[in-house]
Amino acid sequence: MSMKYNFREVEPKWQTRWEAEKIFHAEDISDKPKFYGLVEFPYPSGAGMHVGHIKAYTGLEIVSRKRRMQGYNVLFPIGFDAFGLPAENYAIKTNQHPRVITDANIKHFSEQLKSVGFSFDWDRVVDTTDANYYKWTQWIFLKLFENGLAYRDKTLVNYCPHCKVVLSNEDSQGGKCDICHSDIIQKEKEVWYLRITKYADKLLEGLDQVDFPENIRAQEENWIGKSKGAFVNFSIAGTDETLRIYTTRPDTLFGVTFMVIAPEHPLIDKYADKISNIDAITAYREECQKKTEFERVNLVKEKTGVRIEGITAVNPVNGKEIPLFIADYVMMGYGTGAIMAVPAHDQRDYDFAKAFGLDIIEVIKGGDIEKEAYTGDGMMVNSDFLNGYTNKKDSIERMLEFLEEKGIGEAGVQYKMKDWAFNRQRYWGEPIPIIHCPNCGMVGVPYEELPLLLPEVENFKPGEDGESPLAKIESFVNCTCPKCGGAAKRETDTMPQWAGSSWYFLRYIDPKNDKALADPEKLKYWLPVDWYNGGMEHVTRHLIYSRFWHHFLYDIGVVPTFEPYAKRSAQGLVLGADGTKMSKSVGNVVDPVEVVNEFGADTLRTYVLFMGDYGASSPWSETSVRGCKRFLDRIARLADNLQDEDVKSLESGLHKTIKKVTNDIEDMKFNTGIASMMALLNDFEAAGKVGKDQYLTFVKLLTPFAPHLCEEIWEYLGQEGFISLAPWPEYDEAKTIDTTVEISVQVNGKPRDVLSIAVDADEETAKAAGLALPKIAKLTEGKRIVKVIYRPGKILNFVAK
């Protein structure tokens, strides 16, 4: 009898057994240490999964499998983030219900995932479009609403004319729609917001409590964009009006020569009758409105604007009257929508001043304001009581004291992050559980009436007016007010795609609970998520949204931890064989199922981790896939070349490999872990025979990577149970240390020969042995040895003159 490794038979065989015996089942609560590994659940698209998904999941799949073998109670779940526009658009195109499409896609995705042999606990699958799930999404929304964190506001919103939906800032980064990549336009509309800005500081503070890589941390901090500065009240001459501005440089107040307000600033309407050139200003405002966000930010190099005639502002620190402008380089959405302009020390103000022939007053020495604005440090001048200050921090502090003393301003902070636009005028999303009552205003749907079910409709198309398809369903819209019992109307917008994913990791902990989103005891046991892996593209969307919801749920006592994720990592992309991003239109997408069919799941799993640094992008190579297949085939063949006794010469290498693989998995350095197993296999083969126990230890190390093959070998060699549940190998540190090592022998820092020497040999011994080497003797002949540098086990260097 000999070991046969036909992956097409072996892989389904073990997948069936694992599922039948539920060996990847997580205990709700247990005495064992717990490990909660989380991967970003997929959006079940019609296209199916591609190999990028496989790489994204395989990282923590390896960690989770290792943890089980180490005796942990492991929660490694999967689910589907299934609400969203692609399914709805496909529904409109093919005239099928999104439910039907979504169910088919989930089925397809599940089959694909199972064919790769992931060790998910399939009893805990969540589907965000399941009413038993979105009941709790709605429940959280009502809690947010009750706590003043969900509100409606009529403001300028990002609107995608193609998708006919309002988008959040996060969904319209770079002025493009995240779904269809069309240009976003600004539109005034009354929409729902979640007050994420109230949590800006907590979202920043929380970053100190978690283990996130530097780039992710920096991106989140950047997105939140906290800046420290001051609010200063300028007055409008001849009125008691206050024009409030935000600045990060209050120390430059004496250099203010004009002010600028955003085109949408309310001051214009308020003083329309005082403004003598109101027609010109109205025309400018209309022009700005027509520009897309993209044009306004990127295409307009020249500063444009109009002077507001008839009113002037007063600089509160020196009483000087200064002109007021309207210009689109000032944004209504940041600060107060108005700025004090210091052209000598801000390049934008400088450009504007040059274009309009305005005064430029230097208040900080050090630059050449004839040429450009100076933004560096220097001595204060032309600044009254600040003159002579040389330190920016001191002059800001002194100015803040002055402002507060006079009651004309105070220190303040600003954030770039804006509140989260939280509704979509579409069908395939969670209905927002709010009732509009003419008497009581907005009233939450009573908790006992949740879930508020998505009604059946005939036509999923959104209205041209930007109205949700739900608005056409009278039986849904018309209702009675829960408060006063009078006739009322339901909110018809639905929640955005990111709602369901903002808390899904909580539901995995207790997926079937109908009393609470999850049992508090179970939450206490499992939270926080120990390790969360996902894509970089979610850092300023899903990751920040879900942290916000979790902070809120912590504040209202629903979850036991402040931060949801103790550790976060990110996988790099799998690029096409041509080195570009995989895309349907280029035709370089690799289907994981085809790889499984041709090479096997174990080969696919091993390859996506072996291809390079886990966090970096690297191109697909089918020939390299074959290389991984060869590696697994060679391991299988070795099962027939064993002996009972251990082979002494392999012992050290085996222990080194256990150590290397054990540590590399923790650091997500899977590529070098696999490389060390390949190197050990080379040694095994070179040795001719291998001890059976040594071989089985090796196979255990490989189990997380190639579990099907390893189970087969385990069974073939007559072992009990599943290798997936066998104890993880331990290494003996003493056996990983060599007693004799080869060290480099250098002359004047150049490697000239190698010396085999005891690792703990003293300098005298090493020096004598080194000089005895013919090559070294020749090179040092007739020269004086000035210095000897010896690092035991590393290097011996003779400095010779």
Added chain:
RNA sequence: GCCGGCAUGGCGAAAUUGGCAGACGCAAGGGACUUAAAAUCCCUCGGAGUAACAUCCGUGCCGGUUCGAGUCCGGCUGCCGGCACCA
């Protein structure tokens, strides 16, 4: 402009605290086995140089620190990702 990252053979990539650059794999070339192919096994494989050694050069560029630099420091260049008239 600001923030983060990267730059090593023909290719994907390795290289604890600075210590034999290129582990591991792919591709390529040569050979064995075979009627043949596939599969498998063996050898070579950064460049120049040599019969073979020796030797010299080599981690984006310029400079520095050091006995010794892919690694540390200063100054660049190029590429990738994120943000961006953010006051």
